[in-house]
Amino acid sequence: MSRVRGWACAVALVAASLLTNPTTAQAAPAGAGDLTAAVTTRLLDRASATDAGLRSAGADDTRITVTRRDGKAWAFGTAVVVAPAQEGRYPAGWLFVAHRDRSGWQIAFDGEPAFTGLAATAPAPVVSPTEKRVFTSPSPMYAGGDYRTGMRLPFAVGQSWYLTGGPHGWAGSDTPWSSVDLSGGDQRVLAARGGTAYTMCRGWIRVIHDRGYATDYYHLWNSISVNGAGVGEGAYLGDTGTDVTCGGAASGRHVHFALRQNSAYVPIAGHNLGKWVVMSGGATYQGYALHGSAQVNVGGALYNHGALGLTQGVVDANGGGTVNKRSGPGTGYAIVGSVADGATVSVACSANGTTHTGRWGTTSLWNRLTDGTWVTDAYLWTGVSGPVNGWC
Template structure:
């Protein structure tokens, strides 16, 4: 993990007004929380490319601390972003804005000296790819905000202490944070397949979807080949959680990006969804309904046809959360293998090989 830049030296981000209309959320799961009715914040003029989402009630509670909170979270996000590495925050925001990409800080809850929410860097809209995003928890200590982004040590510490994290969510997220996995390690084809703790493919068991993209990087370009694309099938296009865990709608109400943190060291991302359920740190069951396949690009990227972009994440030994390798791992009863090129990889099960264009049944064993 790169060292954090000094917020005061680099960037002063004021809270901006953001008029947002809450999209209707269909009641796909009774346990899902109500979407916030208002996402507007107090007036201000952040640098071009920075968007702040903050319900008016939360903005009022934060008062003069709003700017400092957004400063701290923005700096951490840019220090973690692959596309902003090595740049001062102000320069990074300017460069991303030149590409039509936003840095988004969404403040969803506050209590005393604590705040939590979601932050992300949009993907390019001119090429296939996916955004970079993190849950965050921030604590005000000695007059300054200390944020922890999902995957770093501060996040794990804040999860243990923050009153904004419920008991069930804390158990799941602590188990996730304390799992030390090395994303660079590769499973050996000759050895036992890497354990993913029973993760399923993202639809109902014993139904099928068509594999449209084999193992590839989350952004379609660099990094571990962590992702698969699926479409069609006999599951009515409904996308479901790969396992039980804690779900968060990364783009907010109506957005097509959901992340589920599972017990045991893994989390999964689901992008391009349509007709989504709104979740905000919500405990869900295995195969909980998340939405339908779609072409949503709420956080950038592109999609040429309705599908779900599914990606596997974990933590390394330094608590650096990142997308991880699929090669040799079993998901939905299929062992997944890299191809010679991105998107060309296949799955194997019981002597059957399924490559892109093949209908694949989701199996529990």
């Protein structure tokens, strides 16, 4: 069914990290006059508060890229702290908007409340109208019981790639476990969903999607150079590789794929990618993925079924081969067919009926499919615990 539980600890960690974000843009002295120096100062403060492993970083460990300016008053770009060249270490990076007034440069990074305000008032040459909509649209609460992403796996639909690393942190052992490692196929890394793309540094692309989500792709070779351009689902971003321009280590070519929501890394477990529900293991890099009842462990191959629509579900017979379809919302109604485990179905609306227990828990919710038949939500993964397309 559609319930996914057990993320309370991860939610608390994400919420705690968001509380460290300043509510207003912070200023560097006007006399300094150097935008790069001002952004560097703010960046090192932000990075040290976010990642204890970066507290010893200095100005030589930063990569500030000013991609757009409007006179001497406004600027936009990316700010990255390079990680040590060690296994399990990863860089930290943000978009920034900067505005200079009499007190100096007012600088805000994405994820800080001040960022939306500066982005909204920045002139169009600095923040485009499309970006203004992306940066200022209301963001849902983290997960909020809704684990739908509308994303495919970050490679071509119809290919199978290896899950070489199960859920782990962006920096390996850190929390939340936001990332997985993927390799194989034709090695071409593609956008998991359409959005607005940025090159954080060579080998590292970030795509900001709808519904508060973003995805990061690291270790890429031949990565595209992009600065706020729109990309469609399946757009080429680069090839799997071992690039560590911004730090860390990679022993074999792969893409380190991470999930973000509301400008912070979030647990990837419980979310659906390419019609697979990613699940954590007992330790970092362990875990598995589920497509219906089919389970693929780390080291196995994931077939990319494409994105699951926001009003669709994947049938999970919980070990059975098929699920009955009925003429109404309950076992008192006639059986009018069946649907195979792993099949994709489209939901028209939902209603309460008889209670059943599936892999994800017990529910009385039934879903009316677009063909007019009904299936219990106990045997359907949709990503939410309630109606996915309203009540009948």
